[in-house]
Amino acid sequence: MAFCSEGCRTAYLAEPERYPVPDDSGSTSAAPGHAIEPQARAGAAPTMTMAPETVHLAIDGMTCASCVASIERSLKSKAGIVDARVNLAAEEATVEFAPDLIEVHELLAAVEAAGYGAAVATDDVEEDAEDAARTRHYRRLLKKFWFAAVVSVPVMYFSYPELFPGIPEKGSTALNLIWGGMAIVTLAVLLWSGSQFFTGAWAALKHRSANMHTLIATGITAAWVYSTVALLFPGFFPEERLRDVFFDVTSVVTALVVLGMALEVRARARTSEALKKLIGLQAKTARVVRGDRELDVPISEVVVGDVVVVRPGEKVPVDGEVLSGASVVDESMVTGEPIPVEKTEGSFVVGATINKTGSFRFRATRVGADTMLAQIIRMVKEAQSSKAPIQRTVDLVAGYFVPAVMILAVLTFMTWYTLGPSPALLYAVITAVTVLVIACPCALGLATPTSLMVGVGKGAENGILIKSGDALETAHKITTVVLDKTGTVTKGEPSLTDVIPLGALSEDAVLRLAASAERGSEHPLGESIVAGALARRLVLSEPSGFEATPGQGIAATVDARRVVLGNLKYMADQGVAAGPAEEVLERFADGGKTPMVVGIDGELAGVVAVADTVKADSIAAVGQLHDLGLEVVMLTGDNHRTARAIAAEVGIDRVLAEVLPEDKAQQVTQLQAEGKVVAMVGDGINDAPALAQANVGLAMGTGTDIAMESGDITLVKGSLTGVVTAIELSKATLRNIRQNLVGAFGYNTLGIPIAAGVLYPFFGVLLSPLIAGAAMAFSSVTVVSNANRLRRWKPSLAREVG
Amino acid sequence: MMDVFFVNVVGFVLIGWIVWYFWLSHSRGVAAATVDGGVQETYIVVKGGYSPDTIEVRAGRPVRLVFNRQEADPCSERVVFDAFGVAADLPTGEDVPVEFTPGAPGEYGFACQMGMLRGRLVVR
Numbered sequence: 001m002a003f004c005s006e007g008c009r010t011a012y013l014a015e016p017e018r019y020p021v022p023d024d025s026g027s028t029s030a031a032p033g034h035a036i037e038p039q040a041r042a043g044a045a046p047t048m049t050m051a052p053e054t055v056h057l058a059i060d061g062m063t064c065a066s067c068v069a070s071i072e073r074s075l076k077s078k079a080g081i082v083d084a085r086v087n088l089a090a091e092e093a094t095v096e097f098a099p100d101l102i103e104v105h106e107l108l109a110a111v112e113a114a115g116y117g118a119a120v121a122t123d124d125v126e127e128d129a130e131d132a133a134r135t136r137h138y139r140r141l142l143k144k145f146w147f148a149a150v151v152s153v154p155v156m157y158f159s160y161p162e163l164f165p166g167i168p169e170k171g172s173t174a175l176n177l178i179w180g181g182m183a184i185v186t187l188a189v190l191l192w193s194g195s196q197f198f199t200g201a202w203a204a205l206k207h208r209s210a211n212m213h214t215l216i217a218t219g220i221t222a223a224w225v226y227s228t229v230a231l232l233f234p235g236f237f238p239e240e241r242l243r244d245v246f247f248d249v250t251s252v253v254t255a256l257v258v259l260g261m262a263l264e265v266r267a268r269a270r271t272s273e274a275l276k277k278l279i280g281l282q283a284k285t286a287r288v289v290r291g292d293r294e295l296d297v298p299i300s301e302v303v304v305g306d307v308v309v310v311r312p313g314e315k316v317p318v319d320g321e322v323l324s325g326a327s328v329v330d331e332s333m334v335t336g337e338p339i340p341v342e343k344t345e346g347s348f349v350v351g352a353t354i355n356k357t358g359s360f361r362f363r364a365t366r367v368g369a370d371t372m373l374a375q376i377i378r379m380v381k382e383a384q385s386s387k388a389p390i391q392r393t394v395d396l397v398a399g400y401f402v403p404a405v406m407i408l409a410v411l412t413f414m415t416w417y418t419l420g421p422s423p424a425l426l427y428a429v430i431t432a433v434t435v436l437v438i439a440c441p442c443a444l445g446l447a448t449p450t451s452l453m454v455g456v457g458k459g460a461e462n463g464i465l466i467k468s469g470d471a472l473e474t475a476h477k478i479t480t481v482v483l484d485k486t487g488t489v490t491k492g493e494p495s496l497t498d499v500i501p502l503g504a505l506s507e508d509a510v511l512r513l514a515a516s517a518e519r520g521s522e523h524p525l526g527e528s529i530v531a532g533a534l535a536r537r538l539v540l541s542e543p544s545g546f547e548a549t550p551g552q553g554i555a556a557t558v559d560a561r562r563v564v565l566g567n568l569k570y571m572a573d574q575g576v577a578a579g580p581a582e583e584v585l586e587r588f589a590d591g592g593k594t595p596m597v598v599g600i601d602g603e604l605a606g607v608v609a610v611a612d613t614v615k616a617d618s619i620a621a622v623g624q625l626h627d628l629g630l631e632v633v634m635l636t637g638d639n640h641r642t643a644r645a646i647a648a649e650v651g652i653d654r655v656l657a658e659v660l661p662e663d664k665a666q667q668v669t670q671l672q673a674e675g676k677v678v679a680m681v682g683d684g685i686n687d688a689p690a691l692a693q694a695n696v697g698l699a700m701g702t703g704t705d706i707a708m709e710s711g712d713i714t715l716v717k718g719s720l721t722g723v724v725t726a727i728e729l730s731k732a733t734l735r736n737i738r739q740n741l742v743g744a745f746g747y748n749t750l751g752i753p754i755a756a757g758v759l760y761p762f763f764g765v766l767l768s769p770l771i772a773g774a775a776m777a778f779s780s781v782t783v784v785s786n787a788n789r790l791r792r793w794k795p796s797l798a799r800e801v802g
Numbered sequence: 803m804m805d806v807f808f809v810n811v812v813g814f815v816l817i818g819w820i821v822w823y824f825w826l827s828h829s830r831g832v833a834a835a836t837v838d839g840g841v842q843e844t845y846i847v848v849k850g851g852y853s854p855d856t857i858e859v860r861a862g863r864p865v866r867l868v869f870n871r872q873e874a875d876p877c878s879e880r881v882v883f884d885a886f887g888v889a890a891d892l893p894t895g896e897d898v899p900v901e902f903t904p905g906a907p908g909e910y911g912f913a914c915q916m917g918m919l920r921g922r923l924v925v926r
Contacts, residue, residue: 134874207851269876418809
């Protein structure tokens, strides 16, 4: 069992039965952070008329198991308390009480009577509990810092009688008494301000490992012990100069390192800011239609199938499909796309996005942990805790680092003692302590994960979900980007591109009749013609006598006119002379389009063409990929003619057409065999093997779930510009990681030898342990701050826009 | 002269001890208990280190390691099993189960995010 102080231990050993055995769960199984929740447990106490309530109290000032016991005892001694459990680690008490017998403020008074601070814990979500713990940790470190800092001022002053005026002579009783006082106050600094060094070092030592705490604890203790021995037993040290004390090393180094730790806690909280922002996006309530009423219910009570009402300015609470109404929704927080998206009946809406102009109702399709936002949060969390390959190397080094520094400190001591100038012992102690203090394993350990945290979070902000540190690291090495055509470069669905009148009727008239006839069709090509006509604001008529010949064409009667639509063979079958259309058909087919001949009342009326059109930003994205020096390859199952037409339009240099779905991965393997680092971008189920085979698989967020699972990176917005952004982000993150590593390794490889005194034989220079302490404290803060610089990173496309 | 000799001898002994203690020796492992449904379960306290820090399990069977972090030091707020691609946040004072099924026998490390706290999973 761990005790905060010898006093606690003595108290426990005297009367062990008075204290509860701390169970390893931290003494309570209740999750922290839930507020007063009435519990239906009537009859727990016969005197109660009301059901007991549970309250969580935040406790301040606990240090060990005996504190837990005394608070529990104080609470349980009050009438009306059903149960009281204190969680030391979470600094929280869970109290079950009878509200008619005792009030919450009396509970607080009971805790205060036991000598601790108490407040009702806030009812916010668990994320905040962790935040609160972090804040408490930060404040405690600051308190420790201030104590050490205040002590350091007089200690430093009296440590240098040669330097400062008004100090009693060396060797005088007065100075010895002052130094004796310094020994006592610095011991207090050592044991209170520096307590975490000892607990940390001890815990690590038990596990046969060593860390920063081990080094600092050894360093500051050695300084204190040497000084105290020199003071108490001057007889041990024949030379007068050996009797110098350096209590200032103990207090100043403790102050600096504790301050560094506090600043680091602060800075590290910021590295996960992106994730917190995402979590904060979640709506708290939803307006759900129940019966004929609209009810505001907590988000957790929304179930799949609920009809949810969203008014202008409100957040869409969960994912779903619009049933009625229309609006414009700002989806930038999820997709990174700044332009709001139109939503009408049948559109998919995403939870946490903000409704702008109109009201609409939608049916919830994904709730709770299944919503897109919840999945994004999960993915970001996982990626942030995964390791980049570069870190595995660093870890390997880090595992040997601390014991190696300890060995160096011992060697330094031996060398100075054996070869150093007189007083050898003093130099040996100072240099060994300086070596221990200056080494900073934290900077090494923090270098990669902090940058990765920020980088992955930054990606999420821009609609790029990175699954692992691996993907983020590999993305900067990409040489070749393979794009799937359908759904990636193109929209993935046909749309009307051309209407050529070849008879007496005008363009609009041909389209109106053709589209009206297609209203009976369920074929995607037919639907695209209808959609194209509606987009031109044509008023369509109802067809009658609709008939379809699969693979050839359709026929229907519209406004008493016989309309036929299809290929040349179908026209021949229907008795339409379509000879003049042949040249037009050929031209469209060359352009990668699908043309259809329109015949009206047995006469050739014109040609309509549909095609899978290129996404608006594909051309710009391909251009940018080229600018980054990457080779862009398009992969498609389509015929060469269509593929080349699309490739030419977006400016792709290499096309692999007529690739069977099962061969897509094979093509990627072939490119890899050419020595290329391949990124595959795709959206379909058939792309999944290729996504998995590629060095980095990028799945379109608008595509299938299987593709997203196989990919390493998901582009939520479903735009190729995301590929550019992902590669840029990878480069920026890797640059940041390298800066951190160069800084951390450079610092240690320069700092440790200088601390050991390698400069002394040449220049007579020795590093003061005080400066070493300052350097060590700020090296890890610098690493974290550098990682935080990444938070200002913006994709180049956003920079161009403004 | 005697003191120089003495200091150097002690120094080398100390170096030898550091090498042996931190690199050459290993703490003995704790075998995971098998609970209902054949899951191998172990409770691990996180405080300055993982206790126990070496866990022995059988290959091919599900493993559940329940972590409880009893400190507020942000260093240990996440545990990462790199080899199995799993990681978990460890809120202070809460039991957090980490589940996976190890495939091939071998030694796999787990650590906090910075690699300051380390543990080993020995799969047999």
